[in-house]
Every structure is written in C-alpha cells, then in structure tokens.
Amino acid sequence: METLEQIxxxxxxxxxxxxxxxxxxxxxxxxxxxLIDNEHAVEVAKFLRDHPALSFxxxxxVTGVDWLERTVRKTTKTKQVVDGVEKEVDQASxxxxxxxxxxxxxxxxxxxxxxxxxxxxxxxxxxxxxxxxLTPVWRSAELQEREIFDLYGIHFDGHPDxxxxxxxxxxxxxxxxxxxxxxxxxxxxxxxxxxVLVRAKTxxxxxxxxxxxxxxxxxxxxxxxx
Amino acid sequence: MENLSATxxxxxxxxxxxxxxxxxxDGELLEVSMGPQHPSTHGVFRMNVALEGxxxxxxxxxxxxxxxxxxxxxxxxxxxxxxxxxxxLDYFCSMTNNWAYALSVEKLAGIEVPERAEYLRVILxxxxxxxxxxxxxxxxxxxxxxxxxxxxxxxxEREKILDLFESLSGSRMMCDYMRFGGCRVDASDEWLxxxxxxxxxxxxxxxxxxxxxxxxxxxxxxxQNVGNLSPELAISAGIxxxxxxxxxxxxxIRKVDSYGIYPRFKFRVPLGDHGDTYDRLMMRALEMRESVxxxxxxxxxxxxxxxxxxxxxxRAFRPPAGEAYGRIEAPKGExxxxxISDGGPNPYRYRVRPPSFINLTVLEDLCLGHVVAxxxxxxxxxxxxxGEVDR
Numbered sequence: 001m002e003t004l005e006q007i008x009x010x011x012x013x014x015x016x017x018x019x020x021x022x023x024x025x026x027x028x029x030x031x032x033x034x035l036i037d038n039e040h041a042v043e044v045a046k047f048l049r050d051h052p053a054l055s056f057x058x059x060x061x062v063t064g065v066d067w068l069e070r071t072v073r074k075t076t077k078t079k080q081v082v083d084g085v086e087k088e089v090d091q092a093s094x095x096x097x098x099x100x101x102x103x104x105x106x107x108x109x110x111x112x113x114x115x116x117x118x119x120x121x122x123x124x125x126x127x128x129x130x131x132x133x134l135t136p137v138w139r140s141a142e143l144q145e146r147e148i149f150d151l152y153g154i155h156f157d158g159h160p161d162x163x164x165x166x167x168x169x170x171x172x173x174x175x176x177x178x179x180x181x182x183x184x185x186x187x188x189x190x191x192x193x194x195x196v197l198v199r200a201k202t203x204x205x206x207x208x209x210x211x212x213x214x215x216x217x218x219x220x221x222x223x224x225x226x
Numbered sequence: 227m228e229n230l231s232a233t234x235x236x237x238x239x240x241x242x243x244x245x246x247x248x249x250x251x252d253g254e255l256l257e258v259s260m261g262p263q264h265p266s267t268h269g270v271f272r273m274n275v276a277l278e279g280x281x282x283x284x285x286x287x288x289x290x291x292x293x294x295x296x297x298x299x300x301x302x303x304x305x306x307x308x309x310x311x312x313x314x315l316d317y318f319c320s321m322t323n324n325w326a327y328a329l330s331v332e333k334l335a336g337i338e339v340p341e342r343a344e345y346l347r348v349i350l351x352x353x354x355x356x357x358x359x360x361x362x363x364x365x366x367x368x369x370x371x372x373x374x375x376x377x378x379x380x381x382x383e384r385e386k387i388l389d390l391f392e393s394l395s396g397s398r399m400m401c402d403y404m405r406f407g408g409c410r411v412d413a414s415d416e417w418l419x420x421x422x423x424x425x426x427x428x429x430x431x432x433x434x435x436x437x438x439x440x441x442x443x444x445x446x447x448x449x450q451n452v453g454n455l456s457p458e459l460a461i462s463a464g465i466x467x468x469x470x471x472x473x474x475x476x477x478x479i480r481k482v483d484s485y486g487i488y489p490r491f492k493f494r495v496p497l498g499d500h501g502d503t504y505d506r507l508m509m510r511a512l513e514m515r516e517s518v519x520x521x522x523x524x525x526x527x528x529x530x531x532x533x534x535x536x537x538x539x540x541r542a543f544r545p546p547a548g549e550a551y552g553r554i555e556a557p558k559g560e561x562x563x564x565x566i567s568d569g570g571p572n573p574y575r576y577r578v579r580p581p582s583f584i585n586l587t588v589l590e591d592l593c594l595g596h597v598v599a600x601x602x603x604x605x606x607x608x609x610x611x612x613g614e615v616d617r
Contacts, residue, residue, distance in 0.1 A: 027548015027567065028336030057461050058477075061551060061562050061579040106551050106564070106579075110461050110477045116551060140464025143587050151295075166290040166616060175295055 001114040004032055007054065014051070015043040023120065033104070033118035038132055041121055042158075045137045048107060048117070056107035056117060059138035062145060064152035066178045069099035100124045101154050101177075103131055105141070123154055133159035151176035255283055258598070262291050266369040266602040269612030273589075273601065280597045285590040289583075292616035300576035305331055305406070305543050308576065313400040315578060316614040318358050321350040321391070322556040324404035329485060330552030330563035331406045335545035337538055343408040344487045345528040349421065350403065351554075352517040352524070353391075356428065357384040358557035358609075359468075359510040359517075363439060366507065366606040370448055376439060383431050386424050393417060406543065408534030418525055425521045428514075436511055449504040453592040453604035456501065463587045467559025468509040469608060473501035479555035486554075490527075491520045506607040544571055558582045558609050578617060582610040 002010075008020045011034075018040035025032045036044050048056045072095045080089045100122045108115030123129035133156035135141045145156045146165040153174035156162055164171065173180060261272035270291035276284035296315065300308045312327045313320035325347050332339065339347075364380030388398040394413055395401040403410050413421075439445055455465070457473040470477055478495045480488040496512035498505030547569040553562035559581025566575035585608050592604045 025548050027334055027546050027550060029333040029548060029550035031333075031550060059464055060466075060553070060560060061564055061577070063564055063575075063577040063579075065566065065575050104564070106562075110475060113477070113482050118551070138464065139459070139462040140584055140587060142463075143583065151297075164290075166293040166295075168290065176298055 001112075001117075002053070004034065004117070007048075007117065008034055010051070010054075011044050011047050014047040015040045018044050020044065031116065031118060033120050035120045035122065038121055038123070038130075041119075041132045042134065042137065045105075045119070045134050048119070049137055054109070054117075055111045056109050056115065057138075058108045058110045058115075059105055059134070059140045060108050060116070061104075061106040062134075062141045062148065063104050064148040064154060064176065065102040065104060066152060066176065067097075067099050067102060068178050070097050071095065072097055098124065099126065101126065101129045101152055103145075103148060103154060105134065107138075129154045130157060131155070132157050133162075135159050150174070153177065254278070260598075260601065262288075266606060267612075268365065268606075268610055269615075271605075271610070271612055271615070273605075275593075275598065275601065277598055280599075282593045282596055282598060282601060285593050285601070287586055287589055290616055292612045294617070296617040297576050297578060300578075301573055304571050305545070305573060306540055308573075309404070310400065310402040312578075313402055314613055315580065315617065316556065316558060316561075316582070316611045317399055318361065318611055319354045319557050320399060320401045321354045321403060322554060322561060324401065325351055325486075326552065326554045326556065326561040327563050328404040328406055329554060330550055330565050331545065333552045334548060334550035334565050334567055335406065335538075335543075337407040338535055339407055340532045340535060341487070341529055342412075342531040343533045345524055346409050346413060346533065347404065348486055348488065348491070348524050349413075349521060349528070350391075350394075350401075352520050353387050353421070355517045355557045356514055356521075357387040359514050360384055360431075360435070362510055362606075362609050363435065363507065366603070367439060367445070369602045369606040370445070376435075379431075379435060379438070383428065390417070390421055390424065393420075405534055405538075405540060407538035408532070410534075412533045418528065421521075422525045425518055425525065428518050432511065432514055432518075440508060440511060445507075446504065448600075448603055449507060449607070450502055451500070452503045452596060452600050453607065454500060454502045455588060455592060459588060459591065460501070464584050465559070465588060466581055466585070467555070467557070467609075468513060469506055469559065469585055471496065472498035472505040472509045474498055479553060479560055483553065485552075491523050493517075493520050503603055503607045542571065544569060549575075553579065556581055558611070558614075559585055578614075580614040580617060582608065583615045583617075586610060586615065 004022050008022060012018050012020055019037040021035040023033045023035050048054055074093050074095060075090045076093060077088045078091050079086055103121045105119045106116045107119065121131050123131050131154055133145055135145055136158060143165065145159055146162060148154050149156060149162050150164045150166055151174055255276040255278055258275045258277055259272060260275055261267040262270040272288040274286045274288060275282055299311065309324060309327060312323040315323050360380040361384050364377035367376035391401055392398045394411065394417055395403040455473050457475050460470050460473045460475060474497050476495055476497055481495060493516045496509055496516065498509055545567045547567055549566040551562055551564045553560050560579065561581055562579035564577040564579065565573050568574040589605065589608065593601050
C-alpha cells in the first residue's frame with residue numbers, strides 16, 4: 001500500500017480543491033489518518049474506492065468521536081534577559097482548541113487485501129452538526145451512520161434513511177456526547193396516570209390536615225379546565 | 227419513524243420481479259410486526275414487515291431492545307474493567323471478544339504477547355468457533371421447525387467445549403480469560419489432553435450432523451436459492467465472516483491480517499458459489515472442519531513458557547495517547563475495537579465494531595420477494611446475537 005502522503009497527494013489531484021490533512025497518531029499503533037474537508041468528502045471517498053491501485057471497497061468501521069473544547073498547556077523555551085543575563089526561560093502558554101464532533105471511517109480493500117486507511121470528517125457546530133453521508137459510496141455505513149446520528153447527533157446529508165436506531169424515537173438527547181447528563185430519575189415517564197391523578201384531586205375538597213401537603217391551587221384548576 | 231403504509235401501494239407501483247406465489251390481497255399490503263418476543267429472533271429483535279399475501283415487500287429491522295450503551299460504560303471504566311464486559315457482547319463467543327479487545331489494547335500500548343499465550347488464544351478461539359457454528363446449525367434447524375433434536379445434538383458437543391472453558395477459566399460462558407499481553411491462567415497438561423480428546427472426536431459428530439442436516443431434503447428445499455446475496459452487494463455492505471465467504475469472496479482476516487500466530491497453521495478458507503442460505507449453512511460446516519485442523523496442529527505444538535508479558539502493569543494501566551483499531555475473525559465476522567487514549571486510565575473513546583449488527587444491513591435485500599416463513603430462515607443464517615447487535 002502507498003504511504004498516507006502519497007494517497008493524500010493523489011486524492012488532492014483527483015478531487016480538485018479538496019483540502020486533505022494528515023492527522024498523525026502519536027501512539028505505537030502507527031495508524032495515522034486523513035482529515036477530509038466536508039465539501040469534497042464524497043468525491044474523495046469515491047476516488048479511494050474506485051482507484052485501481054487503492055480500491056478501498058470495504059468500509060469496515062464507522063464511528064463518531066466527541067471532542068469538547070479543551071485547553072492545551074504548552075511550555076515553550078524563550079530567551080529572556082533576567083538580571084542582565086540572557087537565560088532560557090520556560091514560558092507556559094495556554095491554547096484553546098475549539099471542540100468538534102468527528103466521524104471516523106476505517107477502510108480496507110477486499111480486492112487487494114490491504115488497509116486500513118482511516119479518514120475523518122469534522123463538524124465544528126455542536127448544535128447543528130452536519131456532515132455528508134458516505135452511505136452512497138459504501139452501503140455498510142448505513143446502519144453505523146444512523147447510530148452516530150442517534151448517539152452523537154451528527155446529521156448526515158444524503159443518508160437514505162436517517163432516524164434513531166438504538167434509542168427510542170421519542171428520546172431527545174444524544175447520550176454518547178461527552179457533555180451528556182443523565183436524567184436523575186430513569187424510572188419516571190409521563191403516563192396518563194399523572195394527568196388523571198391531578199384531575200382526580202379536583203373532585204375532592206382539599207384536606208390539608210389529612211393529606212398533608214396535597215393542596216390544589218387555583219392555577220391547577222385553571223390549567224385543567226381549559 | 228417511518229410508518230409502513232398498509233394500503234396505498236399497488237403491485238404495479240412496486241415494480242418488483244414477478245414471483246411465483248399467487249397468494250395476494252388485491253395489491254394491499256399487510257403490516258406485520260415480527261418480534262420482539264419470538265423464539266427465532268434469537269433475543270429481542272423486531273422486524274416491521276409489509277406483506278402482500280405471503281410475500282415480503284418491505285422489511286425494516288427495529289433495534290435497540292437490548293441497548294445499554296456498552297460503549298459509554300466502557301469509556302467510564304478502566305481499560306481492564308471493560309474486559310469482563312466484553313464477554314456480554316456476543317455471549318456465545320466470549321473468548322473471541324476478549325481476544326479482539328486485548329488485541330486492540332495491545333496495539334494501542336505496543337505490547338508483545340508471549341508465545342504460549344498466543345497458542346492458548348488460538349486454541350480457545352477455534353474451540354469457540356466450533357461451538358458457535360455447531361449451535362448456529364442447531365438453532366437454524368430449530369427455526370425451520372425441527373424442534374429440539376438437532377439443537378440438542380449441537381448442544382451436546384457445545385457442552386463438552388463449555389466444560390473445557392469452565393475448567394480453564396472458571397466460567398462456562400463469561401470467561402473473562404484474556405489479559406493485555408497474555409492470558410489469565412495457564413492450561414495444565416491434563417487440560418490440553420482433554421481438549422485433544424474432544425477435538426479428535428469432533429469430526430465424528432460432524433459426519434453425523436452433516437448427514438442429518440446438510441443432505442436433508444427438507445433443509446435443501448427450504449434453503450437453496452433462498453436469500454441470495456451477490457458478492458458486490460456483500461462487499462459494499464461490509465458483510466464479513468462466513469456470510470461473506472458464502473458469496474465466494476475470499477476474505478478471511480486470519481489470512482489477511484495474519485494476527486496472532488495464524489500464519490503457522492495450515493488451513494483452507496472455504497468459499498461458496500451462490501451466496502444463498504444453503505451456502506451459508508455449508509460454510510459453517512466446512513469452517514468447523516478447518517478449525518479442527520488448526521486445533522490438531524496447535525495442541526501438540528504448544529510450547530512451555532510464561533503466559534503473560536511481565537512488563538505489563540495491569541493495575542493503573544495507562545497506555546500512551548493515540549488511537550488503534552484492532553480486529554479479528556470472530557465466528558460471526560469481523561469483530562473490531564476502536565480505542566482512543568488520551569493518556570488517562572480510561573479510554574477516551576471505546577467503540578465496538580459488531581459483526582452481526584453490520585451483517586443485518588442487507589436483511590431487507592435478502593428477504594424481499596420471499597415468503598414470510600423464509601424470513602426466519604434467512605435471519606437465522608445471518609447468525610445474530612442481540613447482545614452484540616444492540617450493545
């Protein structure tokens with residue numbers, strides 16, 4: 001297989017205007033990845049699949065990653081004049097890295113039996129995260145992109161059937177996000193009973209001395225009689 | 227979610243190839259919810275099926291009944307803490323789940339595995355493959371209406387292998403056996419002798435089982451030319467494992483990635499011709515024979531030595547920052563773990579690539595145009611386990 005740099009240069013030639021960046025992996029696994037800009041992602045993906053020397057026809061794993069806004073502390077050595085003597089001083093600086101949601105695709109080639117190559121796309125806006133869907137290129141992304149949509153809340157444009165898959169349809173939040181807060185009571189759910197119970201209370205005159213704190217206020221009655 | 231319409235679509239509008247069955251309800255579609263409580267859904271799995279007479283015109287799988295957000299739990303525990311929890315993914319094959327996770331963490335942290343541990347891993351993974359494939363054939367026959375007998379034949383053999391697992395790891399199904407850089411307990415010579423005895427007797431069971439099942443006229447009538455899958459669609463849809471090889475695509479991760487010590491063993495990769503349900507059944511039977519071959523080579527060769535890399539500190543285990551994707555050929559297909567480390571004691575991202583979940587991508591394509599009774603056979607031949615599908 002070609003190196004990541006070579007693939008990047010080829011892809012940039014094939015898809016005009018595509019901005020591809022090599023994201024190096026600092027760990028010992030030697031699996032670096034290509035960061036692809038969202039506008040040209042489908043074009044680059046098709047190139048990776050169809051080019052005879054690459055032919056990444058098998059998209060194995062598709063997943064989301066949530067990177068929150070974080071501060072990276074850096075110490076840089078600068079030369080300063082301290083007490084008339086020039087010294088190297090460690091200067092701590094903090095850099096804010098904005099957060100983003102990321103979709104990661106692991107590609108292999110069944111034809112040429114090589115891989116993996118990892119491609120990433122980033123959606124900077126948490127409230128309206130949008131990425132192009134690669135399901136038209138690799139069908140195997142269909143259920144996995146649905147899962148990312150469900151658990152991370154990334155909307156994939158061009159996906160044929162984008163709806164929740166693991167959580168139920170009425171669920172509101174995206175539980176795999178790092179800033180997700182669990183509800184404090186999992187057991188509570190709105191049942192007809194709550195409404196019926198409140199309505200039932202209006203048939204009785206309040207008996208605070210027996211029922212304790214149960215008092216029907218005027219606003220409760222108004223809301224029920226509308 | 228999208229509702230399956232019960233009335234609007236006519237036969238002409240569907241533009242499907244003509245089918246030979248003649249039962250129809252004047253072009254009306256009948257919506258049937260199959261599952262979640264059904265013995266042949268292998269757990270809690272539901273399919274919204276639109277039927278025209280008996281013929282499937284639409285099928286939407288509904289997931290999530292067993293969802294417990296395994297991945298988030300993995301991100302909130304230490305690396306080692308997730309190891310017993312991987313047993314619960316595909317609860318038939320806890321050994322291969324352990325191996326896939328251990329392999330990914332070893333890639334992430336750059337850990338070497340001693341030779342004896344590699345041999346033990348291969349032996350246990352192939353034993354797992356034997357018992358998984360045998361019980362799959364039993365379950366499938368059960369789905370087809372052969373209640374009891376074939377499944378019990380398969381379970382009789384599975385029980386022997388589970389006894390081996392129990393005597394080695396202390397647990398029959400939730401083994402929790404592998405560790406980063408090795409295995410948890412060593413196998414005694416008696417254990418290896420017992421394993422050899424079971425492996426030597428296994429082909430006899432296979433002969434009997436194949437005669438019983440694969441040459442059975444009813445099984446052939448129910449499975450041949452049912453649920454054909456083309457190799458192009460299989461590759462595009464990311465199908466892996468025996469289901470992919472039934473379409474004739476030669477892709478076995480044991481050969482391609484040659485992880486562990488698989489290059490040392492001689493074994494063949496069985497391939498199918500038609501990609502139908504019968505081929506998928508056949509693939510399991512043939513793979514069991516190859517697993518027996520691997521075991522026959524591995525059991526006498528196993529060297530003495532340590533079973534865990536002494537350099538690995540399992541307590542306060544902190545791999546360096548980075549990411550890794552490791553995958554193995556699990557009995558159901560490619561099982562992968564994608565891990566991102568930020569240098570802390572917990573993984574920043576812990577992702578499971580479940581084979582049976584992704585193999586379900588083509589369920590609708592396989593079932594369209596077949597009668598509703600075939601849906602259960604096709605689903606059974608995909609080999610799903612809901613613990614892994616819903617995670």
